[in-house]
Amino acid sequence: MAIKTVGVAGSGTMGAGIAIVAARAGFDTIVFDTRRDALERARKQSEGFLAKSVERKKLTQDEVDAILSALKSTTTISDLSACDIVIEAVFEDLKVKHAVCAELDKVCPPHTIFASNTSTLSITEIAAGSGRDERFVGMHFCLPAQLMKLVEMSPGLRTSDEVFRTAWDFCKALGQIPVKTKDNPGFILNYFLVPFNNDAIRLVEAGVAAPADIDLAIKNGLGYPMGPLELLDLVGLDTHLLVAEALYASTHEPRAAVPALVKRMIAAGHLGRKTGQGFYTYRGNAMFGA
Amino acid sequence: MLYQVIDTGNSRSFPAAHALLEKAEAVGDAVIIIGEKVGQALQTLASREHKTAVLIELGAESLALHTGESRGNEGSNVLGFARFRLGESDPTALVEVVRQPRSTDAAVAAAKEIFEGAGLRVAVCGDFEGRIVDRLVRPYFNAALKRLDESLATADDLDTTLRLGLGYPEGPISLLERTGLEHHYDVTLALFEAYGDPAYAPARRARVAKLRANKA
Numbered sequence: 001m002a003i004k005t006v007g008v009a010g011s012g013t014m015g016a017g018i019a020i021v022a023a024r025a026g027f028d029t030i031v032f033d034t035r036r037d038a039l040e041r042a043r044k045q046s047e048g049f050l051a052k053s054v055e056r057k058k059l060t061q062d063e064v065d066a067i068l069s070a071l072k073s074t075t076t077i078s079d080l081s082a083c084d085i086v087i088e089a090v091f092e093d094l095k096v097k098h099a100v101c102a103e104l105d106k107v108c109p110p111h112t113i114f115a116s117n118t119s120t121l122s123i124t125e126i127a128a129g130s131g132r133d134e135r136f137v138g139m140h141f142c143l144p145a146q147l148m149k150l151v152e153m154s155p156g157l158r159t160s161d162e163v164f165r166t167a168w169d170f171c172k173a174l175g176q177i178p179v180k181t182k183d184n185p186g187f188i189l190n191y192f193l194v195p196f197n198n199d200a201i202r203l204v205e206a207g208v209a210a211p212a213d214i215d216l217a218i219k220n221g222l223g224y225p226m227g228p229l230e231l232l233d234l235v236g237l238d239t240h241l242l243v244a245e246a247l248y249a250s251t252h253e254p255r256a257a258v259p260a261l262v263k264r265m266i267a268a269g270h271l272g273r274k275t276g277q278g279f280y281t282y283r284g285n286a287m288f289g290a
Numbered sequence: 291m292l293y294q295v296i297d298t299g300n301s302r303s304f305p306a307a308h309a310l311l312e313k314a315e316a317v318g319d320a321v322i323i324i325g326e327k328v329g330q331a332l333q334t335l336a337s338r339e340h341k342t343a344v345l346i347e348l349g350a351e352s353l354a355l356h357t358g359e360s361r362g363n364e365g366s367n368v369l370g371f372a373r374f375r376l377g378e379s380d381p382t383a384l385v386e387v388v389r390q391p392r393s394t395d396a397a398v399a400a401a402k403e404i405f406e407g408a409g410l411r412v413a414v415c416g417d418f419e420g421r422i423v424d425r426l427v428r429p430y431f432n433a434a435l436k437r438l439d440e441s442l443a444t445a446d447d448l449d450t451t452l453r454l455g456l457g458y459p460e461g462p463i464s465l466l467e468r469t470g471l472e473h474h475y476d477v478t479l480a481l482f483e484a485y486g487d488p489a490y491a492p493a494r495r496a497r498v499a500k501l502r503a504n505k506a
Contacts (some may be wrong), residue, residue, distance in 0.1 A: 142455050150454040177454060179447040188443055188451040192462075196430050209415035209422050217413035217422040220384035221374040225457040228426070255429060255489055 001111060001162075003170045007032060007083035009100055011073065014117055015089035016042035017145030020049060022087075023071040024059075024146075025174045031073045032080055039073040046071065049146060078107040085170060087139055089117040092246065097121065098129030105131035113163055115139040119190050120246040123183040124156035133158040137167040140187055141176075149177045152187040185250030194244050195255035200228035204279070205261045211279040233278035237262055237271045291342070291403055292318035296335075298325030303347050303373035303381055310408035320400050323347065329356050332368065343400035344368045345387075350480045353388045353417045365392025369401055373410070374423050377469030385410045386421040419484035420477075428478050428490055434462035435493035471499035 006022040008015050011033040019042070023029040033039050050067060053059040059067075072079075080086055086108060090100050101114055108114075114136045116126050127136035138154035151171050155164045171178040181187045186194060200214055209217070215227020232240055241262055248256040265271070265278070272278030295314040301324040304311055314322070320343040323331045328346040338344050344367055346356060353370035370388035373381040385405045389398055402412045415422050434452075438445055449461020466474055475496035482490040492500075 148455070150451060152451060152455075177450070179443060179451045181443045181447065181451070182441065184442055188437075188448060189455045191437070191442075192430055192433060192452065193456060195433070196426065199426050199429060203422065203425065206418075207416060208418050208425065209413065213413040213415060214422055214426075216411060217374070217384055217386060217415075218426065220411040220413070221382050221386075221423040222427060223459040255433075 001084070001166050003084040003113075003166070003173070004028060005030070005083045007080040007086035007104075007108075009033075009077075009080070009086055009088040009104065010090040011035075011038045011042040012089065014141060014143065014145055015087075016045055017143070017147075018087055018089055018117065018141055019071060020046050020067070020146040021141070021174050021176065023067045027070065027174075029071050030080055030083060031071070032075070032077055033073070034075055036075055039075065043071075043073060077103050080104060081107045081109065083108060083112055085113040085115060085167065087115040087117055092118060092120060092242070094121055094125060094129075097126050101126065101130035101136075111135075113137065113167055115167060117141055120186055120243055120250070122156075122185065122250070123154045124158070127156040127158065134160045135163050137164055138183065138187070139167065139171065140189075142189070149175075151176045151178045152181050152189060153178045154181050154183045154187060156183055186247045190243060190247060194240075194247050195253065197228045197232055197240065198244060198255055198257070198259055201232070201259040201261055204229070205259055229279040233272035233280055233282075235272065236274055237265050237278060241266060291320055291400055293320040293322055293404055294318045296321060296323045296331050298323065298327035298331050301325045301347060302349065302375065303371070303385075305381070308408065310405065310410070313408060319343075320345065320404060322404070332356055339367065341367055343394075343397035343404075345371050345401055345404070348372045348388060350419065350477065352419055353390060357390065359390075363392055365390035365394070367394050367397040369393055369397050370417070371401065371405070372421065376465065377473035379469045383409065383411050384423070385412050386423065387412050387414045388417050388421060389414060390417050420481045424477055424481065428474070428481055429487075431462050431466055431474055432478060432489065432491070432493045432496075435466070435495045438463060439494060466496075471496045472503040475500035 006027045006029045008019045008031045011031050019029050019031045050064045054061055054064055086104055088100055090096055114130050116123060116138055117140055119140055123138035127133035130136050136156055137159055140152040142148035142150050153168060168178055203209060203214055204211055211229040215230050218224050218227045241258055244256060244258045269275050270277045273282050276282045292315045294317055295311055304324055321341055322345045324347040332346055348370040357368050371385050374384040375381040387401045405412050413422055434448060445463040449464045452458050452461045475492045478490050478492040
């Protein structure tokens, strides 16, 4: 089965990034969202990103013009009826995803493959509410999708081999690098990253070392590009809480449980960079405490 | 700051020539003791209380094994340190400096000045087994080995995902194979005994590697 037209449901940060990837790879791409303002914001962000790609000589202006003309948006879900694959990137909530997939199932032809960009929910569970669980795959892009090559691909328990193979080939045609993982909570990245970050928070809680010393040790001892606590400040403690709670709810593994310090920091408004205070203090572009 | 180095042999932190050793003097305001017998050297060190800092190399043990503890008020001019290295790989630029609750600020400042003056990077931590890096990275390594057993993904896909997704220089499976799974066993066993936390219990693959190494 040849994929020509790609649908993206949800025009948040992930959806907008995935749409850029698809259009940049030459696919006709339609982004659906019920919120017109979200679609407009995504369009502006995409134009801004592509303009920078021209400045950095990654793309020519002609190529950008072609990408933007291939990139359509709509607030009408039935406009996705021409899609060979639809990637959903809506809110991380099983009921929300079921509702969107059920609507998509009504408007898309039987051959359309559904893919989910979920980072924490079970592919099999989302697929179960999609009306086409044999034509459903996990395709977890990394943030920011338009820059990161990796895609975690997971078959659900009822996904057909042919559908998974088609989605895998499509992923490669996007210019991405797929890795296959079982349909496990957190797949690979979040399964390892969330507990690691929780462990770093617990070291701060236990007074083993200051955040700056922990980050310095991890970067210099292991060569990681960022320390866990500066990464948490970047991601936001509120976002970390959501992801960690979802992972813990699925695994009940002690290391996935959110340390008490996280909730205290959130209550105090210490969410990280976005509030100017997290494990470090931020003023403008300057970071204090490192 | 002038410092003296006492080498008791077989240092894991400084197994080869290094600027830190080359800059040492016959006597100094600080003393660095490296090698396997730092405990004995510390006990026989004359006038150690008059030094700004006495820095002793640690293995897996805590600093308190050499200095003692008392009601949370322990601490002096004696600090511990170790250069981080995985198994038999070369030591990294990271030096974990270990302090106790009442360690002197002057000793900590001296340790930073001396190590950073030799091109190393210093992270200061409390006196807990595993310090910072081993304490954080060993449960992650264990989880990777366990998930490999459970076929979450192939070893290559696990490594690729963590390299490309998080920017790690090397995936966990490849890193452990390169630096010695049996060494990972030794470190995790020590941490498991210290904390009783199942996250540190040696992974099956590490135990097999250790048994095979012992058999050879």
